[in-house]
Amino acid sequence: MPASLLIVDDDRDFTESAADFARLRGFRPYVAHSLEQSRQFSHLPPVDLLLLDLELPDGNGLDLLDDPAMPEHGQAIIVTGQPSVQSAIQAVSRPVVDYLLKPLCPIQFDTLLKQAAARGVTTAVTDRHGMVGRCEAMCRIHDDIDRVAATDASVLISGASGTGKELVARAIHIASGRTGPFVAVNAGAIAPELLASHLFGHERGSFTGASHRHAGYFEQAHGGTLFLDEITEMPPALQVYLLRVLETGTVTRVGGTEAIATNVRVLAATNRDPQMALDAGNLREDLFYRLADFQITMPALRERATDVTLLAQYFLDCLNARHGTARRFADGSERVLMRHPWPGNVRELRSTIQRSYLCSDGPLVRIRALEQRARTMAMAGGMIGFGVGMSYAEVEREMLVRTLSHYDNDRGRTAQALGVSVRTIQNQLARLRGDGDPRA
Structure with a gap:
């Protein structure tokens, strides 16, 4: 680079x-x-x-x-x-x-x-698309970005929180050659009653407090890319309107009547398993097919063991460049980093490196033994306890594996107990096998 x-x-x-x-x-x-x-x-x-x-x-x-x-x-x-x-x-x-x-x-x-x-701030460890990662899983992500970027296909990016879904969306936007802006919105971070106004805009006087006309995210992203993060958190009624916007290529502001043409490529992301979100009713099937012309699944950091030290060094290099220092990791740091399961993924790793950097007074950055968050806990009576902070994907995966075991691998009874189809069970097990999970 x-x-x-x-x-x-x-x-x-x-x-x-x-x-x-x-x-x-x-x-x-x-x-x-x-x-x-x-x-x-x-x-x-x-x-x-x-x-x-x-x-x-x-x-x-x-x-x-x-x-x-x-x-x-x-x-x-x-x-x-x-x-x-x-x-x-x-x-x-x-x-x-x-x-x-x-x-x-x-x-x-x-x-x-x-x-x-x-x-060489950027040449030391950054790879294709400005992202750090040389493991097989990340190579596949880079190939997917190259394959889909120049097309008009919508992309659904799934993966646990902190795995880099927005980074992939930005990389697709940059590689696409679109001249408009990249606009990111977290559908789960905006109050449902305000989300329509934020997305589609509103006319003056359309509701209490609407003192002026407002251009929504679709209009703001004209000519560029709109990234809809946590799409499964969007209320079903709003998903219907979103689908209509995507199908027609026009948007009507809240309280308005004029259909405004928009030239926007939509990328979406979720930290849930898409198929389970469909079965649970968190994502409309017709919207799913419109958003998922192409799907990219982000690997968890624990599945990218060879990238952990690369990422850690990258974050330290950035801190050194920003603060004008030349600190390096103390002996034994790599061993501590490699032993940790990183339930918070890359975001947790970045926070850990920054905290260790700030706590270091001299030229050496020491990584202390990291506290491992409780995962699932077996409980009496066929119950399972989940640790606070686990991602939806982790909870769904553990629930599937434990329930399947409880019913002696009977997929029909497992599907009935979880309220999903047998096909969903089969698809999820196939994904676990693809991820190398020995329990599948």
Whole structure:
């Protein structure tokens, strides 16, 4: 992967020249002309060099250094044509910031690019599509992204929480070549009575508090991609309307009558098993077929053992780049990381590395013995207890395996007890066998 550069400057002549200069030296440049535009690059993997103008149309470039919507980055350079003592003091007080005056000296800029490329924030461990992972399961994910990205097919991404479903959706969007924005919405995080307004927009006066017209996520994502996370949490009545929008390619705002054409590719995700969500009535069958032209199933981190240390090193590299440090893992850290089952998946691993980094005073980052969360607990009378924090997918899998065992592998009685079809039992067992689960 080539080294990368993000330029945030409202001087278009400068950004064009700087981007061309960097491109000729093997960099992949990204350009934004305001704070708001720069936040559209939040999906990027870490960039090796960040070039910031101080005075932007909507604020100060320094504000981006602490903005969580910005991508991870290596060295940050402040460039300005209007220097001041105050701005210089602000800039150099940061651990990874240099302060340069316009116009940039070509020799000086070339040196900065060479230094950034040598540090190699992005080349060390990131792989295809800006994601870390070289195990067989992740190779299949990358192949799936390549296969489906350039098409108009809808994609349903399933997998436990923290496995990277949104990362895959963003990778599909980037590889698709669509010029519009990537808009992500969690259907389970918005109150059901407000979800329609958020998705489809509303007209002024359509309900109490609607003081102005609002363009929903479909309109906001025009020309790009709309990612609907936790689609099985969407109320059934709203699923009917969503299906109509997908079928017609038009959206009508709440309280409105005008059908507005939308050019949006929809990607959806769920942390439930799709077939079980269908059987339980959490996902309409007709909507499922419309959303699942192509399906991608994300592997749990415990199924990606060879990627754990790669990911850990990647997160540590990002922290070092952000804070201007050169910390490394203490001896024995890899052994601790490999022994943990990672029920919270990649999200848990990232949190663990960050916490360990913050707790380390010297050059070594020590990974302490990690507390293992209780999984399922056998109980008397044919009952099962589940630990708080288990994902829906884990609960469903354990319930299936334990119930099947309780009925001596009688699939008919198991299906009846769980309230699903025998076909669902067969499909789920096939998935478990495909995942290498010895209990299937």
